[in-house]
Amino acid sequence: MKIPKVFISYSHDSQEHKKWVLDLATRLRNNGVDAIIDQWELRAGDDLPHFMETHLSNSDYTVIVCTDNYVEKANSGSGGVGYEKMIVTSELLSNINSNKIIPIIKQYGTHNIPTFLQTKLYIDFSNDDEFNFDELVRTLHNAPLFKKPEIGNNPFTPVENVPAEKSIDATHKLMQIIIDDYERGLDYTSYDNLREQMNVSRIMLDILLEEATSEGLIQKKIIYGLFEETTTTLLLAPKGRQYAIQHKLIQI
Numbered sequence: 001m002k003i004p005k006v007f008i009s010y011s012h013d014s015q016e017h018k019k020w021v022l023d024l025a026t027r028l029r030n031n032g033v034d035a036i037i038d039q040w041e042l043r044a045g046d047d048l049p050h051f052m053e054t055h056l057s058n059s060d061y062t063v064i065v066c067t068d069n070y071v072e073k074a075n076s077g078s079g080g081v082g083y084e085k086m087i088v089t090s091e092l093l094s095n096i097n098s099n100k101i102i103p104i105i106k107q108y109g110t111h112n113i114p115t116f117l118q119t120k121l122y123i124d125f126s127n128d129d130e131f132n133f134d135e136l137v138r139t140l141h142n143a144p145l146f147k148k149p150e151i152g153n154n155p156f157t158p159v160e161n162v163p164a165e166k167s168i169d170a171t172h173k174l175m176q177i178i179i180d181d182y183e184r185g186l187d188y189t190s191y192d193n194l195r196e197q198m199n200v201s202r203i204m205l206d207i208l209l210e211e212a213t214s215e216g217l218i219q220k221k222i223i224y225g226l227f228e229e230t231t232t233t234l235l236l237a238p239k240g241r242q243y244a245i246q247h248k249l250i251q252i
Contacts (some may be wrong), residue, residue: 004140005034007055009067011073020106021065031137061140064103066113067121074114102139104132172247174198174208178218179244180234188221188233209234217243 010021025035102112102122103122113122123132136226138144177197181189195205212218217240223231245252
């Protein structure tokens with residue numbers, strides 16, 4: 001699994017705020033995210049614009065910590081924040097559907113974000129709620145809390161258009177009858193008895209038996225009686241016994 005690389009953009013409002021960002025980055029790294037902040041990467045004399053441009057372009061995501069001070073600087077285009085704004089705006093313009101930029105709110109009483117991020121959904125960290133941190137980590141790992149369910153069958157499909165007898169349920173019922181006979185100690189299930197319990201046409205039953213036989217679930221056996229009478233019987237194959245366990249048709 002790829003480790004997401006995340007650049008955290010923020011303004012140096014105060015030592016307390018810098019410590020909060022440092023703690024956030026540390027928690028992200030402890031949760032499998034390669035978080036990048038200037039406090040770890042930069043030393044005196046390093047090139048600040050080069051650092052910003054490199055990580056803004058190479059990271060999988062950019063988390064923007066939106067304090068009131070950050071919003072003011074971004075909107076006025078001042079300082080390092082203003083430079084980052086220029087790069088991030090360029091990134092957004094080159095890929096209008098990009099979801100690489102994630103604003104998070106770190107304010108008290110306001111929920112402002114820079115003008116160029118107005119269309120973005122944000123995560124509110126104003127109260128340091130654990131749920132919001134979980135939401136951020138899940139977003140970065142592409143692991144949503146709720147998974148979209150598969151689309152079911154149309155409940156209003158006309159009955160004549162649904163091959164009900166040939167459904168999985170029909171095969172399931174067929175196997176249940178044969179397995180029940182096997183569990184009761186019978187060596188085989190007779191064709192006539194199966195047809196009576198299935199309550200389907202002979203043609204439909206033959207189709208179901210051909211499918212079950214081709215899948216290796218059952219075996220057909222012809223018993224020859226007196227006066228050239230023959231009886232078709234059905235035996236449970238080894239794969240059919242596995243089917244019984246996998247589909248919980250028996251109690252283990």
